[in-house]
Amino acid sequence: MENISKIQAFASKFKETNLAFTPTSIADAKNTLLHLDFPTTKTEFWKYTRLAKLAQLRLNQEKIRENEQVVAPLTDNGIVRITNGYITSFSKEIAGLTITPFSKCSEQQLSLIGKKADLKQNIFLALNTLYSQEGLFIEVEENAQIEGVFQLLFHAHGENCFAPFRVFIHVKKGSAFKLIQQFTASGEHLFSLPIVEYLVEENARISCDKLQMENASSFLLCEDYSIQKRNSTVLLNTFSISGAWVRNNSSFLIEGENCETNLNGAYLLKDLQHLDNHTIVDHIAPHCNSNELYKGILSGKSTGVFNGKVFVRPNAQKISAFQSNANVLLSDDASVNSKPELEIYANDVKCSHGSTTGQLDENAVFYLRARGLSEKSARSLITQAFIAEVVDKVEQKEVRDFIKNKLVELHDWTN
């Protein structure tokens, strides 16, 4: 019997997609899976995240039509439920918004998908491309200001399930769109692989809050690819609240002048959780601002990773790019790796990054206790204050409240 690679064994039970991705992308995906294997920690991009446990799983793609209804939406605006990589309930109609499953997309729409993502280097993108059974194309009409928050509820359920899904969001000229992506899981040995692409046209605006709340035996790998045209704004907030193994690869290409790009993230890890946030902000046009703020609190035996990379390409002058990563370690067995990187090829720029790692401010704890608070409340108050800076970046009050309450509940904080 000929030797097959780990990735081929891993994918042996998956079903090839019927979606009309471009033929080259299907061929590229196949080729990638044929020639590349799971990266090891020797690969710089995976230096701090092991894939061995994931690679051992033998997963199926299982269609569940009945929605478990375990996930409550935050508001009753537009909602699409995606369970195990299949669309299980569809949104009501919303003015200015067209939502089309990939199977019903026009050729012109499909041609936009996967344009700037490098299929040849990335096995997960290849897995998603080759095995996503369904996808969603969201189009925001020109100059439409969509009211309220639209929600994508990703849920993984069952045992040994693989849930790839692809979303393309086209935010057309002058429009504005607010989105929540929620990730939950019930069951065991689940691997969710949602990939979301954003094409943000001139003067358009999108804000997206990702709430990652999977369970203690799930794997979640999210990839976001964003392309910005001139005068556009993107805000992406990622809250990693629960889930055994979470990896976020967020890639932002800023093609137009005068764009604003804001990435924020908060992670509260405990037990054996592992979280890895990788961001790439690629400035190819001048006169843009980007800001990144990632903050984490780690306890138990959890491990956290932040790897942020900012590129400023030649001629992308007058760029302001800031990156900040702050971590608090609460237990002896928690660990954190931080790697904020700058690659700058233009001179008239202001770029900086900062990274700090430490404990809670004991003087502050003492101060609060001296004012009569119990040690527990003092610590939870300071912890909450540390994270609040990120939570406050969320634009919708109901989302902010939801996150705060969820954290209080999970971490047994006094409110």
Add this chain to the structure above:
Amino acid sequence: MINIVNLHAEVEEKKILKGLNLNVKAGEIHAIMGPNGSGKSTLASILAGKEDYTVTAGNVEFDGKDLLELSTEDRARQGLFLAFQYPIEIPGVSNVNFLKSALNEIREYRGEEQISAKDFLALVKEKSALVELDSKLASRSVNEGFSGGEKKRNEIFQMAMLNPKLAILDETDSGLDIDALRIVANGVNKLRSPKNAAIIITHYQRLLDYIIPDFVHVLYDGRIVKSGGKELALELEEKGYDWIKEELASNAE
């Protein structure tokens, strides 16, 4: 000394100066006052040669030369000094080293000998006393970690060291307490001579109690709209700028 004729200038296509005329002779002190945004600091920056501004019309003659043709450093070497409204910090470069380099480059330009270390130190001692600047500040990095008042005094100290023909003081008094103001004014007065001149840009009449100007000009909307003696400053202090605006409006009718 300096003769500004019909100066027009803009920044990023916004017109700031719209035909400014000013003639300053040796031995004179001119004060330029005016409301915020009237173009006072722009005038100072243009005279010193800051590249952000575009001169669209007019000319400036300085000591017989076409000022606008000269580079920033050559204007300085010709004897034009600008006391910055917001003095710049240069980390790691000591004040003394900075001034010694500046002084020697100016001397070289004029075909003079380099200053000896001994003479230089004597000069530093003499001039820092003039503005009551702690000699420790002279050895610290240029403006780094200085208080607002120290920065302004440092500007006057540098002026004293470089001994310019024309000094332009850009809001050197703003933000100063009365003691610092007195020290700065003293410094300027002691440097006054029949051979040099000064343009003092200010918001407040207060400084002019200490430095008595020969002329006071009101700059408004990019032009000098009113000129007078020192009593004009008092009038402005008392009545504000509105009466000038009204006067202009009624003249226009």
Add this chain to the structure above:
Amino acid sequence: MSNYTETDLEKDLQDQEYKYGFVTNIESDKIPVGLNEDIIRLISSKKEEPNWMLDYRLKAFAVWQTMTEPEWGHVHYEKPKFDEIAYYSAPKQSKKYESWEDVDPEMKATMKKLGISMEEQMRLTGVAVDFVMDSVSVATSFKSKLSELGIIFCSFSEAVKEHPELVQKYMGTVIPTSDNFYAALNSAVFTDGSFCYIPKGVRCPMELSTYFRINEGGTGQFERTLVIADEGAYVSYLEGCTAPQRDENQLHAAVVELIALENAEIKYSTVQNWYPGDKNGLGGIYNFVTKRGICERKSKISWTQVETGSAVTWKYPSCILKGDYSIGEFYSVAVTNNYQQADTGTKMIHLGKNTKSTIISKGISAGKSQNSYRGLVQIHKNAKNARNFSQCDSLLMGDTCGAHTFPYIECKNPSAKIEHEATTSKIGEDQLFYCKQRGLSEEKAISLIVNGYCKEVLNQLPMEFAVEAQKLLAISLEGSVG
């Protein structure tokens, strides 16, 4: 330091080309090109080495053959052809130098051109100098005076013969032969270098200094330095490097090991000015160096480097903070101009409790160069109360160069406190305008601002080196603006 700023700088700026680009006409003893076991045996026999040294080399060579050249650096260059290098080149000499007077006059002239005239140094500064030309240490001054204190300062070859017990005990303990590709290569073929031992409780009364020079074409330089500061000892060690101007790329792969025993302190300063190649990126030295020190309890190692030369630099002077309360410091200025590439930084490995490290890195890029800071701060599980502060600044001059920052921060202990800051910016327009308004030319203004920007690092250098370094900065950046 301030004495230099005016006339000296002026003169230096007029002489902006690489001024160390001359070749010394000394007949040299160069072995055939190529790399195999026979060559290594030949090197070892030429140096009349004991068997244990040959074994060490052969083992390293075996390890090297299994390794591949590292690819992770942010540098692009044509890989050296290892079988086209002559691994041994020594200035031919009829007999050993008994004293300074015996040294070949050509050699003396070389040193004079390099500005390290030994007689003068002996007389004026009291710096003890070891001079390594191509592969071999040619002169060590002040030996007798040092030996009175029990200090050993000699060439590495001499140490192998005279102090085998020390060499065997410490060589390879900080940087094992298998550490990396170039360290392994060095361990197999190194020809000479400096050795220094400071006995217990002795404070070395003078700066020890080695001057490295590549003279011969078609060779590489593979030197090895081992500095041991015994308990409570102190030493300040300086290293300078130059090479002639050639169209070919020459390889310099050195290994430097520092050992600071309990309560000891080692200060290691480098001014690296290997030939950087010409304006079009032709020629220049590949500087692939492994430098690392180990700190025992309450000891301190401080690395200071001013890197202005070399076509490609790949160098991370590091500290293993093994002992409790030990301290590691790294101060660096790296300047790249034209087509130079530098990937440099440090590793601070915190193993012991209450260990402390400081990293100050100042990068300046000009021309079409690429300048990267790469640093690792690693806090191990038992390193309670470890502290690190890192400041990495990059300054860009011109819009065709690149400045990059790749910090790795790994923390496994909650009581650690790590702060890392980095900024990238260009020389401030407002700073330049301010200087010009005071009558300074643009060149002078830049030179002042750059020296100010680097001051925190330059201040760490001994006086004579600091002046040299300031001049080098100005010369390296000449013509980079406007």
